[in-house]
Amino acid sequence: MTQYQTITGNETVLRDGTIKLHGPAGFEGMRKAGRLAAEILDALTTFVQPGVTTGAIDDLVRQMTLDGGGVPATLGYRGYAHSCCTSINNVICHGIPGDKVLRDGDIVNIDVTPLVDGWHGDTSRMYLVGDVPLKARRLVDVTYECLMIGIDLARSGNRLGDIGAAIQKHAEAHRYGVVREFCGHGVGRLFHDAPEVIHAGRPGTGPELRPGMFFTIEPMINLGKPGVKMLDDGWTAVTRDRSLSAQFEHSIGITETGCEIFTLSPKGLHNPPY
Secondary structure (H helix, E strand, O other): OOOEEEEOOOOOOOOOOOEEEEOHHHHHHHHHHHHHHHHHHHHHHHHOOOOOEHHHHHHHHHHHHHHOOOEEOOOOHHHOOOOOEEEEOOEEEOOOOOOOEOOOOOEEEEEEOEEEOOEEOOEEEEEEOOOOOHHHHHHHHHHHHHHHHHHHOOOOOOEHHHHHHHHHHHHHHOOOEEOOOOOEEEOOOOOOEEEEEOOOOOOOOOOEOOOOOEEEEOOEEEOOOOOEEEOOOOOOEEEOOOOOEEEOEEEEEEOOOOEEEOOOOOOOOOOOOO
8 A cells, every 4th residue: 555754844754665745845945956957958958969978978967066056966876976877879777977979860868866955856858969860869759758748647636557558658659668677766855765657557557646746757768679688887778679769857746736847947948959
């Protein structure tokens, strides 16, 4: 049975399996963290070009996070040594920044999570590097559509299965594969918390959505089959069939009338080309 816990302010919270229900203080904290996250991704739209290294992207993310009054939540998280994730082409998620140079035609997901005053603003977007083939652009477009279809169903009284089922239906209608091994998650004062948000499933199943719930929706959609392979670094997940993969992510909060997207772009830079 799903258990919910009401959070009234900035009290310490534990990863105890309960779904946290936040009040006005939580919404305000997530707005601040989410806005910084979105501003960082906005700034990257002109920076991501052929010839740029993923390490340079990581440096910019780290500096912007610190300049904005936050710290990168990924830096030191379970031993991770970077300020963002950069997932290129067939990398599904958790690509590690380094000396890798972006090439013309690449697609890359950049995932950032600034921690601001104790709140996590978790978000990612896809970027098109130079002249990208049509099939890759279409995958990116459909993945963004999957995110927004899921968000449209994120309202009080619905269930998490409604979100996953809608995303799965849209992706599979285009003959794309939906990754199951990685999912969205509760977010807030904890980086990763209950509930798990699977991007596939059956309508009417899973925990009921209630006002005050904070979580991410972050569908990972493959051009081919949904199979995943982990690389030896313990972080990087790639498509088993080496097909392209795309992902978008927002952090949201359930309200009385729908949901609030905390990580919405202030400049309207939602889906490439920007």
